[in-house]
Amino acid sequence: MKSATCYPCELFHFGPHSSFRNPSDSPSAMGRSFEEDPLTLAMAPPPDETPEQRQAREAAEAEAKKISDEIDEQIRREREGDRKKKKPVKLLLLGQSESGKTATLKNFQLTYARREWSEERGSWRAVIQLNLVRNVNLILDHLNQEMVGTSAHSEGHNSDDSAEEIQVRRKAKALPPLRFKENHRLLKLRLTPLSSVQVDLERKLGDASTELYTTLVDTAAPFDHATNANRRALQEFSINSTNGWKTALDKFRAARQTRPDTGSDSLRKAKEIDDDVTEIIASCKDDIKALWEDPIVAEMLNRRKVRIEDAPGFFLNDTERIASRNYQPTDDDVIRARLRTLGVQEYRFIFDHGRTVGQEWRLYDVGGTRSSRAAWYPYFDDVDAIIFLAPISPFDEKLAEDRRVNRLEDSYLLWRSVCSCKLLSRTQIILFLNKCDLLQAKLQRGVRIRDSVPSFGDRKNDLPTATRYFQQHFKDISKTYSPVARPFYMYLTSVIDTRSTAVTLGAVEESILREHLRYADLIF
Template structure:
């Protein structure tokens, strides 16, 4: 697989470390006092974080050394399916928590629906041949839909479980506990960090009810626009279907009064995540990864996968029993949001290579999930040519089986090249949203 060239960042005239220690010329006594106080506060915060990290590292090591705890890391790039797989585990091994939160997911699903409609209208706006009467009708209420989306996002942020990347953004992230608060929380609680349902909000309920009324009033136009063959063909070519199709295909059911999210709805709804969180599972009596796990607690760490957050993975490597690495092959024709020059499959490959050669993980078992195979099949059926985006694919047949062999061989080669301890690699081709049987299979295969 060809490596993508990435431009180097320009350097500044002042090295970073020198800049952090820089003392302004003509500094007044008041400025000096403020600077020294800020430096003291920063050192205190840094020392506190270091102390908490050391305590956390010692706790993990002590629990692991007794054989009463095993650690499972869930790794992969952003939008690879990690959170969906985690939801599957919760459904099986923490059903009370999962069901306690069921009603709360309604707001996130409505946010998905509103975002999908907004994205759909934006995508079709500059395509004259697709501007149907249904499009024009929905365009008239687009500002109202945007207001609903913004209000739902704002109320989710107020709940404390979400945050925005920017103050006025309609995009929200599900918050995984930041390092300092996360560590403090874990020291005081042995329960799952997910907790119960998110706090109720009458304002949010009112917004969802009003949005429901507006969407219901325009349901016929939404369905006709979404079911238009020319629109669907155009969106597939623009990478605009994926999970979005599920909610618009089922919009009648979602808009029914008294709607309660189903398991499938919760699995398919999308919201980005930041930070790291842990989930505890007792898998009963079975052997897993050649470990006797009879009533042994497993802790799964779910970590955010964007490039800017991968540095937070390292503290969890040393005592990891196994890694589940998610590599979505459907991204062969897509690029990272963080760097539009980097192909998503190429990024997965490079990230997997780094995991394989990391010295702290040399004895860690790896489960490799080539995920979103259903979406890959849809793209190949549509006529997408892998070689147009991955030149090294060459003249191989553009079908699912040959694509699987090609990508799998590259990942397996890098694993074996860095496998110095005889550890195992378990490879599966999956679509995580399809069935809960995936988790059953995983729990009984190794």
């Protein structure tokens, strides 16, 4: 390779009229020296400079140099700080709707960002109240249908009903009619105000969102719209925001901190609504308990195959505590609270506990319905790890958005898609087989897995056998469809159990951190 001095001067792109084209055109040949360079002349001290002027000039130059050096040092420190700054850990939570993604995210905050969790906990009261009210209104919905003779069991079949659902309706229709009494009519009447409470809470939680879905479209006739309770999930209240529950809770937090004689009109009004809602719910406490504990109502729900206690956001067993004027949410209440958010939400936490104190974690909670899954892919390229939540209790349930699809089969297909994605071939994927508590309760009620999952065969219908079977199936899918061999990380979880989940997250945190540091070239 030639040295730079050997290149012809044409490579420097001097123009055809340049004074430096030929050696004979150099400054010395033209009778002009380098000392006459305009910049040099401009910087030279004036020829008639006095000693005082020289001293002032040199002082100004020294001050300018000091300032310039300080700026250079600041830039150097900032660059050094950026170089040493810890890269945030990015964790993506995937799974079908109601798989436990948001509850897992809240467990991370509870375990590792306690200060922020404590600041938000009180604001969850409105969400928990909404969950309780929705539980009650769902029961009243069914009760109204039965009492006015518009039972869903007597309606025509829908094209997407499964054979099992049709058989359930036929069996229910063959049973003797339920004998409702005057107290059921009075319970309906006294609990009517809860329909307006639900609308008020939904409207307030949704004020800061761009999209709002309500289960009660008409407060005057709250039951007219509900012709098929199996569509519950499609009618579920939701908010659409970029940071999930934080948007919904901001207004409640501000309202709770507002004194009656201070704050803006909107905050005072919000606090008044909060107080009114609490008062109405407290006044309905005894009737709510009576409705939930009524044997005829229990038989009605059983015939309709409605198990509110298995659904997210169930609080009827806590009515005595929650339906009170001085109710304050507990950690477990917040974990169990249901506030469905649409789209993809980003949550940023600075961990103040655990092995990564001071480390920023960015957790992404995504919508799990089929129509939401197209939004997942852009988050795959730089994510450190994925926690995939597969609920194994709904082996006998259908997707809310498509009643022809079994929920367990949908989890299998979704898991296969994630494992086979080439963009995630080097990404750590951790599987949570979730809702083990609900699976155990379902098996104890006598529900047989083989009736819905024929490949389960004659295996023992208990929790250890079931979890081993499901675990092996997910492991086989990972092995078969992963583009490259990857380790199989799996945990049996019940994410509403904060204590056991904290132990699981400790192991997950260490595993994710190790991979994160390895890719950041900090360990080898």
